Amino acid sequence: MSAMYDLIEKPNPKGDDEKQLLYPRIVSSGTISTEKLIERITGASSLTPGDVKSAITEISDVMAEYLKDGYTVELGDIGYFSPSIKGRGVSNKKEIRSTSIYFDNVNFRASKKFRQNLYGTLERTQYGFRKSSKMSDEKRKELLEKYLDEQAFITRPEYTKLTGLLKNKALQELKIFVEKGVLCTRGRGNQTVFMKAVKVEEGE
Numbered sequence: 001m002s003a004m005y006d007l008i009e010k011p012n013p014k015g016d017d018e019k020q021l022l023y024p025r026i027v028s029s030g031t032i033s034t035e036k037l038i039e040r041i042t043g044a045s046s047l048t049p050g051d052v053k054s055a056i057t058e059i060s061d062v063m064a065e066y067l068k069d070g071y072t073v074e075l076g077d078i079g080y081f082s083p084s085i086k087g088r089g090v091s092n093k094k095e096i097r098s099t100s101i102y103f104d105n106v107n108f109r110a111s112k113k114f115r116q117n118l119y120g121t122l123e124r125t126q127y128g129f130r131k132s133s134k135m136s137d138e139k140r141k142e143l144l145e146k147y148l149d150e151q152a153f154i155t156r157p158e159y160t161k162l163t164g165l166l167k168n169k170a171l172q173e174l175k176i177f178v179e180k181g182v183l184c185t186r187g188r189g190n191q192t193v194f195m196k197a198v199k200v201e202e203g204e
Helices: 034-043 049-068 112-117 137-150 156-163 167-179
Strands: 003-009 022-027 073-075 079-086 102-110 122-124 183-186 193-196
Touching: 034 049, 049 073, 049 079, 102 112, 137 156, 156 167, 167 183, 167 193
Parallel strands: 003 122
Antiparallel strands: 003 022, 073 079, 079 102, 183 193
């Protein structure tokens, strides 16, 4: 299997209609879970799933200990991990206190050998990047109301299909409708459905 890429136009810093250059960018094939990695490792070695899980947990815990002490951690031929911190900008060193500075993220720098292991063929995708539709807010709400006039409820996948919004944006918008009292929910997790909120008249 080859990795896929597509060409994307960089944002125009001037904000005008001038055509921008296109640059290649990888198209994600998805996310490989820890369980999948463990399955591959145990299938190619004498290690048990328990052995691999324990090793991953121990490595993670020990790395975190060194990172929070300010060390850069080398992990085999994979690369180097280093901590990053964050705090507000000041004009004078006396203006800031240590309590307002905090660990923000972990930086990763791949080793040369690990980068070389990535060398392979790339193919141009036929479908491009998945993007949410540019349908207006009003139009999406109109489609939702019409859908719920005919159906008792709508799920997140159905809302995605109805509006063209990708998963996260579709779920975020549905939650906003709930917060505004337009919708209510039933169920939890993947079983959550969205329905028209029942409006209670004053005096009832």
